[in-house]
Amino acid sequence: MGIAFGHVLALAGIVVVLGMVCAVTRRNLIMILLGVEVMLNGAAIAFTGAALRWQQLEGQAFVLFIIAIAAAEVSLGLALIVYLYHRTGSLDPQDYQVLK
Amino acid sequence: MTLFNLLFFAIAALIVASTVLAVTRRNLVHAVIYLIFGFFGSAFLFYLFGATFLAALMVIVYAGAIMILFLFIIMMLRVEAPEERLFPPRQLLPAVLFATAYVVVGALLLLQDATAVVPLPEVRTGPAAFGRYIFTQSWLAVEIASLLLLVAMVGALLVGKRPAGESEE
Structure with missing residues (x-):
């Protein structure tokens, strides 16, 4: 038996679920951003597997753009986190209750 | 194997x-x-x-x-x-709920699909072929991605800069 596209999809699904659990349960802004990165990584794995499955380069091209967008998202997200930390002195999203 | x-x-x-x-x-x-x-x-x-x-x-x-x-x-x-409690129950519940739903649906979909067990071919795409494909087929997307990176850089600089009125403590 060879490795099948189903195995690749299962691996990508596990990685995306792990990232989602991290983003939902952790109470630290940096860990939430890391969870989003893990989810993007799972999507990239699925796209590369699909590129191999159908012998089309579109999948690989999409992974290139996923990497570019992840870089943009991380730079802006970390800048916002630093700004919030200087403003409130905390990284816990539960502490941001100025509007309450 | x-x-x-x-x-x-x-x-x-x-x-x-x-x-x-x-x-x-x-x-x-x-x-x-x-x-x-x-x-x-x-x-x-x-x-x-x-x-x-x-x-x-x-x-x-x-x-x-x-x-x-x-x-x-x-x-x-x-x-x-931090003495952060890992996985507090209030947030763990929705996470477990969504994760199980996702896993069940995904497993069902994979088991349904008969073509999911076809072995993958073993091919290799060199950087030259990939670059030729990117710059001929999706050059517009490359331009948009580079513009997005520029916007992200400007945004990060703006957010990271201290406001003019605020003095250094």
């Missing part, structure tokens, strides 16, 4: 194990280091799938730049070792 299969399952185990370790770490630096291992695993996987250029890009951009940026920010902010 060929070498291709063996490598795939070993790499998959590496990715899942290091991601689980990263997600459950209390110490942020440890989490980032484990996640770097996970991204190296993804790079191996991309190489196995014949995407050689993407494997290099994964190591350079993801493991090399993005994760190091995380490390810099963690060290800059002096986040004191």
Whole structure:
């Protein structure tokens, strides 16, 4: 038996679920951003597997753009986190209750 | 069991194990280091799938730049070792709910699909072919992505700058 596209999809699904659990349960802004990165990584794995499955380069091209967008998202997200930390002195999203 | 299969399952185990370790770490630096291992695993996987250029890009951009940026920010902010309770029940419940729903639906879909067990071919795309494809078929998307990166850089500079009225403490 060879490795099948189903195995690749299962691996990508596990990685995306792990990232989602991290983003939902952790109470630290940096860990939430890391969870989003893990989810993007799972999507990239699925796209590369699909590129191999159908012998089309579109999948690989999409992974290139996923990497570019992840870089943009991380730079802006970390800048916002630093700004919030200087403003409130905390990284816990539960502490941001100025509007309450 | 060929070498291709063996490598795939070993790499998959590496990715899942290091991601689980990263997600459950209390110490942020440890989490980032484990996640770097996970991204190296993804790079191996991309190489196995014949995407050689993407494997290099994964190591350079993801493991090399993005994760190091995380490390810099963690060290800059002096986040004191938090007595954060890992997985508080109020947030764990929706996570478990969504994860089980997702896993059940995904497993059903995979079991339904008869074509999901067709073995994958073993081909390799060199960087030259990939670059030719990118710059002929999707050059507009490349331009948009570069513009997005520029906007992100300007935004990060603006957000990171102290407001003019605020004095240095």
